[in-house]
Amino acid sequence: MIMASNVATTPNILPADWRDFLALTKPSVMRLVVFTGLCGMLVAPGGINPVLGFTAILCIALAAGASGALNQWYEADIDALMKRTEKRPLPAGRMDRQSALHFGVGLSFFSVLLMGFATNWFAAVMLAGSILFYVIIYTMWLKPRTPQNIVIGGAAGAFPPLIGWIAATGHVAPLPVLLFLIIFLWTPPHFWALALWVRPDYAAAGIPMLPVVAGERTTRRQIFLYSIPMAAAAIAPWAMGLTGNLYGVTAAVLTAWFLYLAAKVGIRTAVEDDGMKPEKRLFAFSILYLFLLFGILLADHWMMAL
Amino acid sequence: MTPQEEQIVRKRQKSRALIVALMLGAFVLLIYGISIAKIAAGS
Numbered sequence: 001m002i003m004a005s006n007v008a009t010t011p012n013i014l015p016a017d018w019r020d021f022l023a024l025t026k027p028s029v030m031r032l033v034v035f036t037g038l039c040g041m042l043v044a045p046g047g048i049n050p051v052l053g054f055t056a057i058l059c060i061a062l063a064a065g066a067s068g069a070l071n072q073w074y075e076a077d078i079d080a081l082m083k084r085t086e087k088r089p090l091p092a093g094r095m096d097r098q099s100a101l102h103f104g105v106g107l108s109f110f111s112v113l114l115m116g117f118a119t120n121w122f123a124a125v126m127l128a129g130s131i132l133f134y135v136i137i138y139t140m141w142l143k144p145r146t147p148q149n150i151v152i153g154g155a156a157g158a159f160p161p162l163i164g165w166i167a168a169t170g171h172v173a174p175l176p177v178l179l180f181l182i183i184f185l186w187t188p189p190h191f192w193a194l195a196l197w198v199r200p201d202y203a204a205a206g207i208p209m210l211p212v213v214a215g216e217r218t219t220r221r222q223i224f225l226y227s228i229p230m231a232a233a234a235i236a237p238w239a240m241g242l243t244g245n246l247y248g249v250t251a252a253v254l255t256a257w258f259l260y261l262a263a264k265v266g267i268r269t270a271v272e273d274d275g276m277k278p279e280k281r282l283f284a285f286s287i288l289y290l291f292l293l294f295g296i297l298l299a300d301h302w303m304m305a306l
Numbered sequence: 307m308t309p310q311e312e313q314i315v316r317k318r319q320k321s322r323a324l325i326v327a328l329m330l331g332a333f334v335l336l337i338y339g340i341s342i343a344k345i346a347a348g349s
Binding site for chain 1: 311315318319321322325336339340342344
């Protein structure tokens with residue numbers, strides 16, 4: 001691993017600003033985590049006390065923040081080499097690594113214990129598992145070693161709806177497993193679309209992302225190929241009779257548009273300075289897609305309850 | 307440490323202390339809410 005000179009390994013003289021601690025938690029990523037976790041919890045049968053439900057979502061958010069902080073602690077040297085991440089608190093030298101590590105570990109323990117006391121220990125164990133999966137399996141093990149990092153690592157981001165459901169019910173059922181599968185299979189096309197246009201950054205940092213290792217053409221093909229099982233997973237809750245027609249029709253339309261954008265990215269060859277517009281469009285839509293899909297799932301659940 | 311740096315340190319310490327105080331207050335309220343919810347569920 002290449003050491004960047006501005007990553008502080010010893011405590012700084014200046015204490016880090018609280019905004020830098022907030023930045024460590026990757027708040028932009030947290031939005032999707034919180035939303036999918038909330039949807040998983042709200043579609044669960046039986047309901048949950050609002051205070052306990054709020055606490056469960058808070059714990060999911062804090063655990064995601066802790067994972068982000070530990071990820072930035074471990075990858076500070078790599079982050080310093082990439083334009084997209086060089087302004088983060090550690091590579092920018094605004095915080096020392098030890099503070100980030102203490103913050104991440106402390107937040108992890110806090111979120112898991114609070115989840116256990118407020119809801120149930122099954123949810124707490126799953127939450128701990130999701131943090132460990134993201135930090136150890138994805139960040140430390142897979143990411144620097146294999147171009148399939150995001151395929152397996154995608155599971156880390158897929159845990160929230162499952163944990164939300166378990167927090168409300170104390171057990172697992174087919175629907176939350178399908179929600180897990182949707183996010184798991186959505187992650188590769190979502191992330192590889194981004195990787196296509198930040199490839200030089202990943203190459204400079206020595207991260208074996210698919211476009212760096214296997215090339216642009218293979219990545220484009222993989223984006224489309226992974227969109228197919230993702231589409232099947234997105235439709236499955238309706239096909240299995242776990243949701244109503246509102247979800248089924250909307251999911252079919254949204255997924256068809258996702259497949260269309262993925263196919264456009266899949267068949268095209270980029271030329272220099274073309275702005276990578278189809279890739280950026282797929283990336284942007286993939287975020288909206290997940291928000292809409294889970295939002296409709298919730299609306300459908302409420303409609304069916306009426 | 308220059309006087310300017312000392313001023314920045316004080317400012318950051320103050321803002322961090324304020325954030326910690328607010329979060330502690332929120333935590334106390336949350337624990338109170340969880341306790342009430344658990345007691346209500348138990349009864």
